[in-house]
Amino acid sequence: MVNALNTRLESARTPRELFEAVEPKRAMVITAHPDDCEFMCGGTVAVLTSMGWHVDIVVATSGNKGTKDPKMTSQRLAGIREEEQREAARRLGAAEPVFLGFHDGGVPDNDELRALLVYQMRLRRPELVITWDGFRLGFNHRDHRNVGRSTYDAIYPAADDHLYLTEHKDEGLEPHRPVILLLGGQANVGDPDFHVDIQPVIRKKVRAILAHTSQIRGRTEAEMLKIQREQAEARRQAGVEAPLYRESFRRVLLRR
Ligand SMILES: [Zn+2]
Helix, strand or coil: CCCHHHHHHHHCCCHHHHHHHCCCCEEEEEECCCCHHHHHHHHHHHHHHHCCCEEEEEEEECCCCCCCCCCCCHHHHHHHHHHHHHHHHHHHCCCCCEEEEECCCCCCCCHHHHHHHHHHHHHHCCCEEEEECCCCCCCCCHHHHHHHHHHHHHHHHHHCCCCCCHHHHHHCCCCCCCCEEEEECCCCCCCCCEEEECHHHHHHHHHHHHCCHHHCCCCCHHHHHHHHHHHHHHHHHCCCCCCCCEEEEEEEECCC
């Protein structure tokens, strides 16, 4: 039987049409580190929330490495970076982020992470999931690769099969399958086929990135907007079709 929703999604000509077609409007961004969401898909999250979507952000680590300050401890850094991620989520109009508590650089591709992701999907029931592309070639952070791969494995086959993680039933959670998966991290080495126009929300994206004060080394809003403008101009000169301000993904439609 052809599902009517799948047909509508397949015939959507633009990301915006696709985002309009999906009901209920619930998305989940699954990343490795605080700030991944804002760099990879902050503009897309801002577009979604402006269209009335509820967006959850699930972060595998609390970013407890990644500092040049010799006096900083891992525990203190984690607290700072969680707070920065909360502020970034507020700036994007997303919900309070969820932290899974793995160590920075130590995100596993194992049953523990998959079970936590299945739990979050059954609990929050996103129709759209955005994560790192864990299969793309080229240099890639191990945590990003493992989060990406674990997310696909959580979506299929685990989250939608009631015989996986049967203990979730005791909490009243039902199987769930999202309808769209967007794989990010495509900027230079991927093969993207889905380009979200983020020009209307570019300032919001930049401000959300700037919430990660410990990571941005004093860069200002004006400097970051200039970088975005230069990237757009380079695309225009290279003859790239609109949108010039973009976030790029590989799109996977998941049949129900
Ligand atoms: Zn990262």
